[in-house]
Amino acid sequence: MDIQSICVMGGTGKTGEPEKVERFELNMGDIISIVGPTGCGKTTLINDIELFANRNTPSNRLVMINGEPISEDFTFDPRKHPIALISQHTNFLSDLPVGEFLKIHAKVRGGDNPEQMIGETLEFANQLTGEAIITTTGMTELSGGQTRSLLIADAVIIGNSPIILLDEIENAGIHRSRALELLKQFKKIFVFVTHDPHIALLSDYRIIMKNGSMEKLICTNPAERKVAGELGKIDNLMLNFRTYIRSGQEISEKMMAEQMETLKLTN
Amino acid sequence: MKLIIFAGPPTCGKTTVIRQVIRRMLKKGHKPAYLKIDVLYADEDKIISEEFGIPAKKLYSGELCPDHCNVVVMDEAVEWAEKSGSDFLFVETAGLCLRCSPYIENSLGVVVLEATSGMNLPYKIGPMLTLADIAVITKIDLISQAEREVFRYRVIEAAKEITVVESNALYGIGIDPIVKHIERSGEIEQPMFLRGNPPVGTCTICVGKKEIGAKNHFGVLRTMEHDLFYIGE
Ligand SMILES: Nc1ncnc2c1ncn2[C@@H]1O[C@H](COP(=O)(O)OP(=O)(O)OP(=O)(O)O)[C@@H](O)[C@H]1O
Ligand SMILES: Nc1nc2c(ncn2[C@@H]2O[C@H](COP(=O)(O)OP(=O)(O)O)[C@@H](O)[C@H]2O)c(=O)[nH]1
Ligand SMILES: [Mg+2]
Ligand SMILES: [Mg+2]
Ligand SMILES: [Zn+2]
Numbered sequence: 001m002d003i004q005s006i007c008v009m010g011g012t013g014k015t016g017e018p019e020k021v022e023r024f025e026l027n028m029g030d031i032i033s034i035v036g037p038t039g040c041g042k043t044t045l046i047n048d049i050e051l052f053a054n055r056n057t058p059s060n061r062l063v064m065i066n067g068e069p070i071s072e073d074f075t076f077d078p079r080k081h082p083i084a085l086i087s088q089h090t091n092f093l094s095d096l097p098v099g100e101f102l103k104i105h106a107k108v109r110g111g112d113n114p115e116q117m118i119g120e121t122l123e124f125a126n127q128l129t130g131e132a133i134i135t136t137t138g139m140t141e142l143s144g145g146q147t148r149s150l151l152i153a154d155a156v157i158i159g160n161s162p163i164i165l166l167d168e169i170e171n172a173g174i175h176r177s178r179a180l181e182l183l184k185q186f187k188k189i190f191v192f193v194t195h196d197p198h199i200a201l202l203s204d205y206r207i208i209m210k211n212g213s214m215e216k217l218i219c220t221n222p223a224e225r226k227v228a229g230e231l232g233k234i235d236n237l238m239l240n241f242r243t244y245i246r247s248g249q250e251i252s253e254k255m256m257a258e259q260m261e262t263l264k265l266t267n
Numbered sequence: 268m269k270l271i272i273f274a275g276p277p278t279c280g281k282t283t284v285i286r287q288v289i290r291r292m293l294k295k296g297h298k299p300a301y302l303k304i305d306v307l308y309a310d311e312d313k314i315i316s317e318e319f320g321i322p323a324k325k326l327y328s329g330e331l332c333p334d335h336c337n338v339v340v341m342d343e344a345v346e347w348a349e350k351s352g353s354d355f356l357f358v359e360t361a362g363l364c365l366r367c368s369p370y371i372e373n374s375l376g377v378v379v380l381e382a383t384s385g386m387n388l389p390y391k392i393g394p395m396l397t398l399a400d401i402a403v404i405t406k407i408d409l410i411s412q413a414e415r416e417v418f419r420y421r422v423i424e425a426a427k428e429i430t431v432v433e434s435n436a437l438y439g440i441g442i443d444p445i446v447k448h449i450e451r452s453g454e455i456e457q458p459m460f461l462r463g464n465p466p467v468g469t470c471t472i473c474v475g476k477k478e479i480g481a482k483n484h485f486g487v488l489r490t491m492e493h494d495l496f497y498i499g500e
Contacts, residue, residue, distance in 0.1 A: 050412070051440060058438050078416055085412040094414050095385045105413055108420045154413050 003082050003162055004028065004066050006189070008049060011060030013213025014041065019061075021207060021214035028162065031190045033200040036209030042193040043088060045209065046165040049191065050085045059212065079110035084159035086151045088167040088193075090144035098122075098142070098150070099135030106158050117158050124153035124182065128174045130246070145174050152179060156186060163189040170196045177235055198235050201228035233263050268349055270341075270455045274360045274369050274395050275379030276388075280405035281359050282311050283436040284379055284445070289319055291446045292355065300353035302326065302344050304333055305361045322351040330495055331487065333360060334367035338461055341371060342480040343491045345455065355449070368394035370462040371479070375452035377445070381406045382418050382433075389418075389425035397426045398463045401448055408435040 006026040010019030026032065034042045041059070048061045052070040055062050062069055065082075094101055102121055106114035118135070126132045128149035133142065142150065148169065155164055164183075169192070170176045180199065183190060192199050200206050201224050208216040220228075237259050244251060273281045285301070292299050300322040303311040309325045316323035324347065328336035337360055348356040360369045362379075370376030378399035380388060383406050389396060396402065402422050407415050419431055430448065434441030459479040481488045485499040 047408075056443055057440055078419070081416075087411050089409075089411050092414060093383045093385075093410050094417065095387070096417075101386075101413075101417060104417045104420060108416045151411055151413065159413070 002066075006049065006163065007064040007067065008045075009062040009064065010214055011053075011055065011057075011062070013059075014211050017213065019214045021217050024205075024207065024214075024217055026163070026189045026191070028189060029187055031192070031203045033192045033194050033203040033206040034209060035194060035200050035206055036215075040209040041212035042209055043167055044212065045207075045214070046085065046167060046191060046193055049163075050083050050165060078108055081159075082161050083163045083165060084155035084161040085165045086148075086155050086167060086169065088171070089151070090147050090171070092139035092142060092147055094139045096139055097135065098133060098137050098139055101139050102135075102154065102158065105154060109158050109160065111158065111160075121150070121153045121157040124157055125149040127182065128152065128179050144171075149174050152183075156183065161188075163191070165191045165193075167193045168195065170194060170199065175239070177232065177239065198228060198231040201225065201231065237263055268345055268353075268455055269355045269449070269452050270345065270358065270371060270374035271355060271377060271449055271452065272337075272358045272360065272369050272371065272374050273377045273379060274399070275362045276381075276384070276392070277362060279362070279379045279381040279384070280403075280434075280436045281362070281379045282314070284377075284403055284405060284434065284442070285357055285359055286315065286318065287436055287439045287442040288446055288449065289315070289321070289357065290439075291442060292449070293319060293321075295446075295450075297355055297450075298353045299355040299357055300324075300348040300351055301357045301359070302348075303359045304328060304337055304340075306333055306363065311359060322348065322353060324491075326491065328361065328489075331489065332364045332367060333362075334364045334369045336489065337369045338479060339481045339484060339488055340491050341459060342457075345459075347491065362395065365391070365393050365395065368398040368461075368463050370398050370400075371455070372460045372462050373453050373455045374459075374462075375400055375449060376462065377401045377403060379403045379405060380422065382410050382415060386418060386421055389421045394463055396422070396429070399426070399429060400452075401430045401432060401445065402426065403436075403441075403445060404431065404433045405436045407433045407441075408437070 008024055010022045012018055034045055036042055044059055048057050048059055049063055052063045053061045054069055102118045103114050106117045111117045122133055129146050133146050133150060169179055194200055201220060205217055205219040207214050240259060273285060275281050289299050301315045303309045303325040306328050312323040312325040376399040378396050382404050422431055432441055432444050461477040481490050487495055487497055489495050
């Protein structure tokens with residue numbers, strides 16, 4: 001199936017009232033964010049998208065592809081599943097070594113050169129982690145950050161789906177600006193569930209959730225885009241200090257002054 | 268009467284799936300009955316009859332292999348369900364025996380596997396999986412999509428012809444396709460026969476007597492009403 005657009009029709013919130021946002025649409029190349037306090041239903045919304053909800057989930061939402069609902073016993077050829085979901089999980093439960101797991105997943109996803117895919121996946125993942133992931137390590141032995149990095153890399157390289165849903169990639173201490181940079185090289189639909197204002201303002205639009213319900217949809221305006229740039233600089237400053245501290249350096253006022261200088265905030 | 272037999276390791280989600288299925292069956296006007304077979308303890312019959320007010324019963328297999336118990340009482344169980352005015356009998360097995368399979372010819376065999384149970388499970392449970400018609404993979408909410416895809420692959424590797432359904436049974440996600448399969452399944456035919464070949468062994472079932480009903484067996488037996496007894500020399 002060739003996907004041009006996905007449309008989500010609102011259902012009901014936790015208390016059963018209809019959602020204020022009646023529908024939103026995702027077109028190829030769109031980046032959107034889903035924001036809101038913990039427990040407000042962000043994960044539930046992207047799960048609905050991944051499952052092609054047909055008014056058959058607790059939220060009663062309907063997801064349409066190219067304007068058509070998907071019947072409930074329709075199953076995608078797993079090799080062509082159009083959606084890759086990077087869930088919030090920070091640990092794997094699969095008792096397989098990383099290499100073997102990736103090999104099977106590459107096979108499931110119908111890659112013609114699994115060895116190369118595994119190499120690329122690990123290379124991608126290792127750019128986001130502190131300590132490199134080794135193929136003979138058990139999946140369950142990976143740290144939280146390594147797990148998230150591998151999930152992202154696997155979804156993009158092996159999954160290679162046109163639509164990527166990411167649940168709070170900022171958690172678990174991975175290099176998130178690097179992740180964003182790497183991800184943006186791929187032309188896909190990205191949906192970020194996030195608590196990070198930088199990611200939210202880099203999106204084309206954001207959906208604000210409350211009490212299980214889509215409350216509001218805001219398109220990013222030019223002023224917000226500018227602010228996003230500034231927030232990115234602050235992010236980098238924090239990351240630089242994190243690197244200093246992780247590598248065992250002592251922090252000096254001079255370092256701070258230098259960092260503030262390179263920041264050049266407009267305010 | 269349609270007979271739906273659910274098997275699967277303990278705590279894999281059998282009862283949770285069955286409750287979701289029964290809720291939908293009742294809405295569609297069907298009349299399900301429920302039988303739980305377990306070794307030492309079960310409270311599902313109470314839970315189900317309180318929740319849905321349908322005929323529900325439990326049976327302890329005790330010293331018998333629970334699948335063996337299943338074989339010797341199923342004819343009476345079907346009769347009980349018929350008498351109580353039901354048109355579907357759901358049987359939840361204990362799912363402990365990895366040598367036997369509880370499925371009966373012309374019944375629908377459903378194996379429930381939890382996605383969190385490790386990648387080798389599909390290869391470990393033998394006929395419970397390979398002789399089933401449908402594999403329901405539960406607890407998909409607890410693992411990543413990548414793991415789901417790999418687990419599903421392992422299930423299909425172990426049982427090539429099986430229909431796989433993925434479910435978050437707590438929220439009723441993925442239940443509708445199971446209901447469809449149940450509605451489409453065929454009526455049982457009397458006399459009933461066990462599906463597949465029982466393992467080599469020393470009891471009547473283990474040596475291959477496939478007829479259903481205690482009257483067709485000897486050795487250590489039981490019926491719905493009477494606890495273990497012995498028939499033979
Ligand atoms: N529209 C809805 N209808 C009914 N229940 C809902 C709805 N949306 C969310 N819920 C329920 O609310 C709970 C929390 O939802 P969810 O896990 O999606 O929150 P979240 O925003 O992702 O939280 P966190 O930031 O902690 O990850 C879940 O039990 C979910 O089933
Ligand atoms: N998260 C999650 N938990 C589940 C799911 N299905 C069942 N459970 C839980 O798993 C436990 C055992 O389920 P139960 O149905 O009693 O298993 P049974 O022993 O096979 O009948 C219960 O605590 C259920 O709530 C599921 O899809 N997701
Ligand atoms: Mg969440
Ligand atoms: Mg049970
Ligand atoms: Zn047995």
